[in-house]
Structure formats: structure tokens, C-alpha cells
Amino acid sequence: MTATETHRTIETIFRIEQARLIAGLARMVRDVGMAEELAQEALVTALSEWPKTGVPQNPGAWLMAVAKRRALDGIRRDRMLARKHAEIGRELEGEHDRSVEAIEAALDDDIGDELLSLIFTACHPVLSPEARAALTLRLIGGLTTDEIARAFLSSEATIAQRIVRAKKTLSKAGLTYEVPRGSERDERLASVLEVIYLIFNEGYAATAGEDLVRPALCAEAQRLGRILAGLMPDEPEVFGLLALMEIQASRMAARTAPDGSPIPLTEQNRARWDQLLIRRGLAALERAEALGGAKGIYALQAALAACHARARKAEETDWTRIAALYDTLRDVMPSPVVDLNRAVAHSMAFGPEAGLALIGDLERSEILRGYAPLPAAKGDFLYRAGRLAEARPQFEHAAALSRNEREKAFFLKRAADCGN
Numbered sequence: 001m002t003a004t005e006t007h008r009t010i011e012t013i014f015r016i017e018q019a020r021l022i023a024g025l026a027r028m029v030r031d032v033g034m035a036e037e038l039a040q041e042a043l044v045t046a047l048s049e050w051p052k053t054g055v056p057q058n059p060g061a062w063l064m065a066v067a068k069r070r071a072l073d074g075i076r077r078d079r080m081l082a083r084k085h086a087e088i089g090r091e092l093e094g095e096h097d098r099s100v101e102a103i104e105a106a107l108d109d110d111i112g113d114e115l116l117s118l119i120f121t122a123c124h125p126v127l128s129p130e131a132r133a134a135l136t137l138r139l140i141g142g143l144t145t146d147e148i149a150r151a152f153l154s155s156e157a158t159i160a161q162r163i164v165r166a167k168k169t170l171s172k173a174g175l176t177y178e179v180p181r182g183s184e185r186d187e188r189l190a191s192v193l194e195v196i197y198l199i200f201n202e203g204y205a206a207t208a209g210e211d212l213v214r215p216a217l218c219a220e221a222q223r224l225g226r227i228l229a230g231l232m233p234d235e236p237e238v239f240g241l242l243a244l245m246e247i248q249a250s251r252m253a254a255r256t257a258p259d260g261s262p263i264p265l266t267e268q269n270r271a272r273w274d275q276l277l278i279r280r281g282l283a284a285l286e287r288a289e290a291l292g293g294a295k296g297i298y299a300l301q302a303a304l305a306a307c308h309a310r311a312r313k314a315e316e317t318d319w320t321r322i323a324a325l326y327d328t329l330r331d332v333m334p335s336p337v338v339d340l341n342r343a344v345a346h347s348m349a350f351g352p353e354a355g356l357a358l359i360g361d362l363e364r365s366e367i368l369r370g371y372a373p374l375p376a377a378k379g380d381f382l383y384r385a386g387r388l389a390e391a392r393p394q395f396e397h398a399a400a401l402s403r404n405e406r407e408k409a410f411f412l413k414r415a416a417d418c419g420n
Contacts, residue, residue, distance in 0.1 A: 041066075218252065270312065339361075
């Protein structure tokens with residue numbers, strides 16, 4: 001194996017092991033920033049030694065052993081960390097001379113709790129949603145700062161500052177790196193799920209830029225969802241979110257034309273939908289419902305997606321059931337966006353005039369002011385009602401509001417289809 005090949009192997013291994021390393025180290029040093037630095041130091045050591053000695057049989061355990069020893073050395077050097085030395089020094093000292101295999105065995109005993117603790121820490125409500133998303137992708141997803149910046153169409157410097165501030169905020173908060181319990185766990189779990197779904201949505205329908213979708217970001221959110229489902233097998237909303245993401249992602253290949261323009265759901269080639277993801281999604285939805293979570297906000301949205309997934313042809317879609325599900329979702333999660341989607345569902349189930357009757361109040365909503373899907377939906381209702389002259393300015397308004405170039409072009413085409 002050449003030096004270049006070895007380096008690539010090391011980088012791949014580190015990306016796989018990174019979350020596990022940081023999770024175990026954060027539990028011991030009680031500082032996620034320090035844990036990440038120790039993991040990076042272990043990577044540097046591997047890049048130096050493995051090309052000469054070869055990749056060890058248990059690379060993850062090797063990296064953890066090096067990181068732990070660096071932590072112990074640092075604690076010994078820095079007298080200001082005397083308190084942490086007292087708390088964790090004895091634990092690390094006892095492991096200093098243990099074999100790599102023994103360390104790996106010890107890690108396997110509680111790695112689930114450690115990784116879950118890291119997820120809950122990265123998604124702590126003390127951080128803004130943007131900071132939670134960036135930190136989660138960095139620590140759990142293993143994405144570089146540049147990759148996160150490109151995913152969210154931001155500068156690398158901005159993302160780097162966001163991550164640094166997030167780490168400092170967590171450090172100042174004096175958090176215990178443990179999975180919360182009781183009502184606090186319920187509150188924090190909602191934050192965790194919100195962040196993962198935020199990441200997925202940014203990949204599924206990009207808010208700005210040249211591309212309508214970013215599949216890599218969706219895949220990362222799905223991976224995080226699967227990890228969470230494995231760590232929390234009795235939480236219905238975890239499976240509700242996983243079901244929603246898997247089913248939505250199944251349509252990814254059919255959502256855009258070769259030129260990148262969007263294809264409406266009703267016009268997509270359903271033969272291109274990923275049946276494996278659909279089966280996974282439906283299985284996760286069944287699990288959520290079996291756990292008593294049928295009316296959870298993510299399970300309800302997954303049930304909506306399942307209605308489309310089960311229809312072999314667009315005309316077979318059960319829009320009446322979809323409209324009823326949106327009625328329930330509106331009670332569980334009231335919001336103007338849900339109301340807008342409910343209006344779309346009712347327009348499909350009961351005719352465009354039904355949608356127009358529901359959308360009137362939404363046009364006066366401050367929250368939806370500047371929200372491109374609102375005039376786009378009204379334009380569609382009017383178009384299907386044969387009121388083309390009224391539909392055209394709605395599509396033009398939607399295009400003016402959109403920050404995504406592909407979406408903007410799609411709205412302008414719909415406006416042009418209305419004629420002069």
C-alpha cells in the first residue's frame with residue numbers, strides 16, 4: 001500500500017470512528033471542544049505512525065488509546081485542571097497500560113450511552129438551531145467545516161465561528177455529558193429531532209443557490225436518524241422522523257429533470273422511486289405506530305408521505321385521506337405552513353375552489369409574508385380552476401420571492417404557461 005493509499009485509509013477510518021472517539025472523550029474530559037482536539041491529535045499521530053507500522057487490527061481502539069493518553073498528559077501538565085485531574089485522572093491512569101483490545105472491550109460496554117450523550121449535547125437547546133445543525137454535522141456527521149459551509153451556502157469562516165461559539169457556549173453552561181431523563185429528556189429529544197430534520201430539509205429542498213436538492217445532506221440526516229433509532233428503540237417519534245426521511249428520500253431521483261428543474265410530485269416517474277427506502281420508511285412508520293406514536297408530529301407527516309408512496313400512479317393517490325391527516329396534523333402542530341399544505345391537500349381532494357377558500361386567511365399572515373410557496377399554491381389553485389389571468393401574477397410573485405434559481409425558473413415557466 002502506497003503512502004497516499006495509507007493516508008486515504010486513515011482518513012476513512014477516522015471519519016467512521018470520529019463520533020465514537022469524541023463521544024467517549026467528552027464523557028471523560030467534560031468538554032466537547034477538548035474532546036474534538038484530542039481526537040484530531042490522535043489522527044495526526046496515526047498519519048505519522050501508520051504509514052510506517054501499518055494500520056492496526058483495531059484502529060478505533062488504537063486511536064482512543066492515543067487520545068486518552070494525550071488527555072492524561074495534558075492534565076498532568078496543566079495545574080489549572082486539577083479538579084478534572086481528580087475526577088478523571090485516576091480513571092485514565094488505570095487505563096494507561098491496558099492493551100488496545102481491553103480498551104476496545106471497555107468502550108463497547110457503554111458506547112451507545114456515550115454517543116447518545118454526544119448527540120443530545122450537540123443539539124442542546126441553549127444553542128441556536130443553526131449552531132446545533134453545524135455542531136451536529138461536525139461532531140456526529142464528521143463533516144469538515146468546508147463541507148458544512150457548502151451544504152448551507154455559507155462561508156467557511158462563518159461556519160467555523162459558529163462552531164467555536166457553540167463549543168464555548170456548551171463549556172460555559174457547565175453541562176453534564178449524560179442523556180437527560182424525564183421531562184428534560186422529552187424536551188431535549190424534540191430539539192435533537194428538530195435539528196436532524198432541519199439538516200434533511202435543507203438537502204431535500206435547498207433554500208438558496210443553484211441546486212434544488214443536495215442528496216449528500218439528506219443522506220447524512222438519514223444516517224443520524226438511523227443511529228438515533230438504534231440507540232433509542234422505544235421512542236416512537238424517533239421512528240416517525242426516520243420513516244418520514246426515508247420515504248421522502250425515496251423520491252429524490254425523480255424530483256428533478258436532467259436540467260435540474262423541479263418535477264411536481266404528481267408528474268414524477270414513480271418507477272424511479274427507491275423501493276428499498278420506501279420499505280424501510282413504511283417499516284419505521286409501523287414501529288412508530290406500534291409504540292403508540294401514530295399522532296406524533298413526525299409520524300403524521302410520515303403517514304402523509306406513505307399515502308404517496310403506496311400509490312402506484314398519481315391518480316391513485318388517496319387525497320381524501322391526506323386531507324384528513326392534515327386536519328389532524330393541524331390540531332397537533334398548528335402552524336401557517338401546515339395550514340398552507342392542508343389547503344393544497346383539500347384542493348386536490350375536493351377541487352381548487354376548496355383550496356382557495358382555505359388560503360384567504362393565510363395571505364394575511366405575517367409569518368408567511370415573503371414565503372414563495374404561498375403565491376405558488378394560490379397560482380396552482382387558480383390555474384386548475386381555469387382562471388389563468390389571475391394565476392399568472394401569483395407565479396411571478398412566487399418567482400420573485402424564491403432564492404433558489406431552479407425553483408425560480410420553474411415558477412416563471414408556470415407563469416408563461418398561463419399566457420398573456
